[in-house]
Amino acid sequence: MARVLKTYHPNFIKYQKFIIGHQNYKDFPEAVDATGSIKWVTAGKSELGKKRERWWLEKGAELKSKGIKVADHARLSPIALANHPTKIKACQTCGRELSLEYVYLVKNSIKSINKASALIDKLDENGIVNVFELANELFEKIGIKTFAILDLAFPGCRNMSTLPELNAYIQTNFVDAFSKRLGPGAMSNCPDRLDGFHSYNRCCRGEEDTGRHTSNLARYGEDRRAYENWADGDWKAASWLMKVYSQHDVSADHIGPISLGFCHRPYFQPMTKQENSSKGNRLTYADCLKLKQHEDEGEQVVSWHSAPLWNRLKVAIKNDADALEASKYMRRNMHYILTIMANLKEIGLNQFLESFLNPDYAYYSIEFIGFDPITGSYQEMKKIRGDITQYSRNAERYKKIAFLQLDEYLIKDNRKVAELKPEILNNILEKISNAYHQAGNDIAKKVLLDELDSLALTSYKEFIAGITLQEPD
Ligand SMILES: [Zn+2]
Incomplete structure (x- = not known):
């Protein structure tokens, strides 16, 4: 699975342009070559490398003379840090922005x-x-x-x-x-790199060629997964309930996995960690029955984007084998959805996308009263609205991760899931973009849902015809 072509993330390209245009790097030796392309990398021992090293040492003296603090634990890297205009750098591989400070x-x-x-x-x-x-x-x-x-x-x-x-x-x-x-968000690499830092950040360090990112595995993994999959449901209450589960040393199973398009809602079934991890991202027949039961009780169990497929599949699932096969279709569908959304972001429809997020859940503190670790049930969920800074930070983090995931989604190329055909994708993007610009948000939403509905219908027909999908991931 070797990558033939190494492509830089668009955020990194934007970052490079910002740096070479910034006055802090004025008179940097040969920042661009004769053809106008950026000369980002040079060997430290080459002639140009030495020229650049002298530039950095002069820069260090200049900064100090202006009263700017430059640390002295190393010769060049503290200068590169002190000179950096924002102390924030985009990752070449995944585009994620991290601080260059030791945070x-x-x-x-x-x-x-x-x-x-x-x-x-x-x-x-x-x-x-x-x-x-x-x-x-x-x-x-x-x-x-x-x-x-x-x-x-x-x-x-x-x-x-x-x-x-x-x-x-x-x-x-x-x-x-x-x-x-x-440690810093990127290690120093001065004078080899123009800005003085390695091009891949902490997120992709050591794995820069594999397309795997530790950011996918970050802490509070579950709520992060909910943000990344643009899941519906009270995500804050769900995450807080997960914490209650973990305090009782039981693993919280979502019944409907988030990665298949289900909601992140404050309802789980207790399991041991081993049971939960061996279950993975699959539905069982019992799960499907339970999800249907919750729907009959008036609960929303599936996110808006995956409802068209789930609503068709759920009536056709009759046993565990069906449920397993349906899981694969739901997973592929989720891939289509994120591909479409990531491309909508690429063409600048951020505001449209933002209307699918629910940051308001951040503004509550939640308490679960009478939790029973054996059944996973509780007597009451108490929610109190508040307006403290942490809540707005929480809301921002939720939005940020959801959008960041869309950026990352486009550059992962080692999935074992079938892709949407480019002509189908482009057609969908064009329809939504036109609707959005000509008729506004609500009409564009309808168009998107119609498109997801017709993709779901195709998937459903394949499912009914018994076409077996390979297991993804
Ligand atoms: Zn990265």
């Missing part, structure tokens, strides 16, 4: 934090965890207990008493001190 927990720090698992969800050891975001999220959930938990990786935090005080303490003693407990 991401290294594996050992994550392991230390995970020792406090009774209070919080386990973080993914290979995830991208920004220390300030972690502090904010923990503080929202568990308040001042955050300080003692962060102290496990960042000694001294337990002596703090407010969140701003904690943030300032971490900034001074760990981030600005280039602590080994933290």
Whole structure:
């Protein structure tokens, strides 16, 4: 599965243009070649490399003379950091923007934090965890207990008493001190790279040719998966209920998997971790019956985008083999949906897409009263609306991840799922784009749903005809 062509992510290309046009890189030696293309990479030992190195050393002196602080733990990399206009860099491989400062927990720090698992969800050891975001999220959930938990990786935090005080303490003693407990979003690579940093970020480090991204496996994996699949449902309540499950050491099974187009809603069936991971992203016949039962009770179990296919399949599923086959069709359908949405973003229909998100769920705190870990049921879900900064950050993060996933979706090329035919895709995009520009959001939504409906109908006919799909992923 070798990649023949190495393509840069559009965000990275945008980033390169921004850098070479920025005054901080004025008079940079041979930033573009005779044909006008950017000369991003050079060997440090080459003549140009040496020229660039001299440029960096002069830049360092200039910055210092202006009173800008340049660290001295290395010769060139602190200059590249001090000179960087935004301290944010896009990843060449996946386009994800990460900070160049030392704000991401290294594996050992994550392991230390995970020792406090009774209070919080386990973080993914290979995830991208920004220390300030972690502090904010923990503080929202568990308040001042955050300080003692962060102290496990960042000694001294337990002596703090407010969140701003904690943030300032971490900034001074760990981030600005280039602590080994933290790492930057991209390693320095000066003078080889024009901006002084490796082109792939922390997200794709070491795996830059495989198209696999640790960002897919990031912490709070489940709610992230819900954002990434543009799932309906009260995602915040669902994620908080998952936490209740994990505090009782039971695994929460979605019944209808998010990756097949079902909702992220506060209803799960308890399982052991082994049972849940061996079940994977498949439906059983029992799952289908339970989902139908919930629908009869007035619950929404499937997201708007996958409803046209589910509504057809559910009446045709008669046993486990059918349910398994239906799972594959639902998975392929989800692939079509994300492909269409990612392309809609590419052509600039961000506002249209945003109308499918539900950030409002972020503005509640939720409590589950009378949780029973054996049945997974609870007596009452108490929701209280609030307006604190953490909630709006939560809403922003939800939107950001949903859109970021669309960017990443287009560049993954090692899926084992059949693609939409280009002519079908282009036709759909054109119809939606025209409807949006000529008739507005609501009509464009109708057009999109009609298109998804006709894709669903085709899939349903294949399913009924007994066409077997290969198992994806
Ligand atoms: Zn990346």
